[in-house]
Amino acid sequence: MTLDKMLAEIGNKRMPFKAGLAVACQCVSDSGGEVFDxxxxxxxxxxxxxxxxxxxxxDIDLFYYEC
Structure with a gap:
């Protein structure tokens, strides 16, 4: 799965920010990508x-991203 599709799927679930970020970071790491704070x-x-x-x-606890 491509990065943009993976992040769109997480965003469409309207996950809280920290939960969505944790899922995204884990998926990227598992796929051989890199995570930078x-x-x-x-x-x-x-x-x-x-x-x-x-x-x-x-005050808006949702996962956002930009590719």
Whole structure:
């Protein structure tokens, strides 16, 4: 599964941020990708594709990402 499809699937489940991030990080690691904590966001890389996962507002507890 590609990184963008995997993240879209997690986002469509409307998971809380921390739960969605944990699933995304585990899937990327299991697939041979890399996870980088950048403070405000987490960068995921898999097969040359990069995505940033973040929570834009503290009062909205949902998983967001940008590829």
């Amino acid at each position: 950048e403070g405000e966001s987490v960068k995921l890389t898999l097969k040359g594709v990069e995505a940033h996962c973040f929570q834009p507002y503290q």
